[in-house]
Amino acid sequence: MSLSPNYLNDRICINVLANSVENAKDCYDAAEGHVVLGVLSKNYATDEAAIADMKLYQAATDNALSVGLGAGDPNQSQMVSRVSAVLQPQHVNQVFTGVGTSRALLGQKKTIINGLVSPTGKVGYVNIATGPLSSQAPEAIVPIETAIKLLQDMGGSSVKYFPMKGLSHKEEYQAVAEACAKYDFYLEPTGGIDLNNFAEIVQIAIDAGVKKIIPHVYSSIIDPKTGNTSPEDVEKLLQMSQAILT
Structure with a gap:
């Protein structure tokens, strides 16, 4: 399966949910x-069911697959690592403590693996206690620079x-965003992003100098009746991304 599609060369790559293989193909197009x-x-x-189904998504979209947890559920961390090892997707979502396992099982450096950190209410600091057990403990608040270096240590x-x-x-x-730019790290803003605030959120990262967002x-952008992500809205996001970069 190819690990060098268009998006690996993009400064802005959109991440959206796919409700079906057909919906994935429509959004990809x-x-x-x-x-x-x-x-x-x-x-x-089961892992087997996930692998069998996700292979269909890979085939329909030139492996533009992002293996997800499910609303950041830390209890999915190990399953994400296991199925990703088999699938070799372009993108893996992980809690902070699962990054090293995913990278080791993937056995290569090309797949993008993110590590989940959360806002703290304090500028320059993030909570890294996002794993299955650590998320149930008091917050582990560290400087964003330290969080990035820890993620880099783990292969994130x-x-x-x-x-x-x-x-x-x-x-x-x-x-x-400024720390990601300083330490040559990618950034994945997540949560509450819509057509109205997308451009500003992405622009902040661009202005900071982040290499990939x-x-x-x-x-x-999901139709509540069908559960499908709207291809029309995905097209709007693409147009906004292109406008930001021009």
Whole structure:
């Protein structure tokens, strides 16, 4: 399976959820390939079922697969690592403590693995206690620079900053973006991103000098009746991304 699609060369790559293989293909086409399609491990009872189904998504989208946890559920961390080892996807979502396991099992450096850190209410600091056990303990608040270096130690590619609640943590997010740029790390803003705030959120990261931004746009562009991500909205996100870069 190819590990060098269009999006690996993009400064902005959109991450959206796929409700079906057909929906994934429609969104992939709408984004002209500049997208990864999230499929949640939490939706499957077994590794085998997840692997069999996710292979269909890979085939339909030139492996633009993003293996997801499921609303950042830390209890899915091990399953994500196991199925990703078999699938070799373009993108893996992980809690902070699961990054090293995923990278070791993948056995290569090309797949992008994010590590989930959360806002703290304090500019320049993030909570890294996002794993299955650590998320049940008191917060582990560290400087964003330290969090990035720890992720790099584990073989991570990017900070997944969640839950952002849109622009509710704007100053904190700006500090995260500046640190990612300083230490040559990717950034994945996540939570509460919609068509109205997408451009500003991405622009903040661009202005900070972040090399690659992977904004996650989920529920705001999902049709509540069908559960499908809207290809028309994905096309709008692509157009906004292109406008930012021109």
